[in-house]
Amino acid sequence: MTSLSNQVAEAPDVRIIGPDEPSVWKQMNCAPFTFRHNLANHPLFDLAKLASLATAAVERGDPAKFGFRIKGGDAKFNDAPLRDRLFQAVERIEAGGAFFKLSSLEELDEDYGHILRKTIGEVEDITGLPLRQDIGYSGLSVFVASPNMVTPYHFDADTNFLFQVRGEKDVRLFDPKDRFILTEPEIERFYAGNPMSAIYRDEVLESGTVFHLDPGIAVHHPPLAPHIVSTGNNVSVSVSMWFILPPEIRQARIYQANFCLRLLGLQPLPPGRSKFQDRVKTAAFESLTASNPKSIDELLYSGINRLKAPFRAAERLVRGRAA
Ligand SMILES: [Fe+2]
Numbered sequence: 001m002t003s004l005s006n007q008v009a010e011a012p013d014v015r016i017i018g019p020d021e022p023s024v025w026k027q028m029n030c031a032p033f034t035f036r037h038n039l040a041n042h043p044l045f046d047l048a049k050l051a052s053l054a055t056a057a058v059e060r061g062d063p064a065k066f067g068f069r070i071k072g073g074d075a076k077f078n079d080a081p082l083r084d085r086l087f088q089a090v091e092r093i094e095a096g097g098a099f100f101k102l103s104s105l106e107e108l109d110e111d112y113g114h115i116l117r118k119t120i121g122e123v124e125d126i127t128g129l130p131l132r133q134d135i136g137y138s139g140l141s142v143f144v145a146s147p148n149m150v151t152p153y154h155f156d157a158d159t160n161f162l163f164q165v166r167g168e169k170d171v172r173l174f175d176p177k178d179r180f181i182l183t184e185p186e187i188e189r190f191y192a193g194n195p196m197s198a199i200y201r202d203e204v205l206e207s208g209t210v211f212h213l214d215p216g217i218a219v220h221h222p223p224l225a226p227h228i229v230s231t232g233n234n235v236s237v238s239v240s241m242w243f244i245l246p247p248e249i250r251q252a253r254i255y256q257a258n259f260c261l262r263l264l265g266l267q268p269l270p271p272g273r274s275k276f277q278d279r280v281k282t283a284a285f286e287s288l289t290a291s292n293p294k295s296i297d298e299l300l301y302s303g304i305n306r307l308k309a310p311f312r313a314a315e316r317l318v319r320g321r322a323a
Helices: 004-010 022-027 047-060 075-079 082-092 110-127 184-191 202-207 246-263 275-288 296-322
Strands: 033-036 066-070 098-102 137-145 150-154 159-166 169-173 209-213 217-221 227-231 236-244
Touching: 022 033, 022 110, 047 066, 047 082, 047 098, 047 137, 066 082, 075 082, 082 098, 110 137, 110 236, 137 296, 159 169, 169 217, 184 246, 184 296, 209 217, 246 275, 246 296, 275 296
Parallel strands: none
Antiparallel strands: 033 217, 066 098, 098 137, 137 236, 150 227, 159 217, 159 236, 169 209, 169 227
């Protein structure tokens, strides 16, 4: 018998997103929600398949983006060659204390690209939004984690869908529009290049909503929604499919301008308060951005990095003199 997930790989007409109430999708990019999917235990996300794909990419010297974490991982682990870190992380996944992330799998194997495009097409059909026309960058990443691992409080810039494929996960998501939870300076520092700018405070914990993910359940993360993720008592495999839309790119430029203004001692207006100021800030950072960005990082951060470059050079000079 062919499972539903195998049918997704074999038959282009089998849907990835399940038949949930379509009205829930009206909340996309505003509030988190769960939905059903047909990628549970899909063979493309089998641990052995992922390990061999990643190993082959490392051995070919592909500039793939992989991240590894091992509980108690010391400098020896962090300084080890990518191939050795990959082997150690895969070896320890079942035993515990290991985590790895394989990013941009759609660039390594067309099968993952097919799943990403099919999912975006289905989201477009459900929401009626012209996503394929508007999306600048999109990607598919896989997170593999040992039992009882916690990913600390943070937020991301993209529209994200996290599909649970194997094991269980709890995702606690917070309201990205609540400025008591997530302050303007935290967002400004994020867009200035600090991916861990979110500051966790115990008093906000209960305002987050916990979404329990089993294989076959996905959760939508709106852009900037802070989250804490913890795995259950088993190995977890989750697939993250993400994209970024023009409003989030414009918002990033405004926050980058606000980061600079705050450094000058000013109290900048958050996005949405002044159309004129928003336009000026966006245009200023648009003009600093690399003309043909080759990645989402270049698109979002090349402008602010260009501005920060002389300060970094001066800092290096001062440190060099002090040493
Ligand atoms: Fe995240």
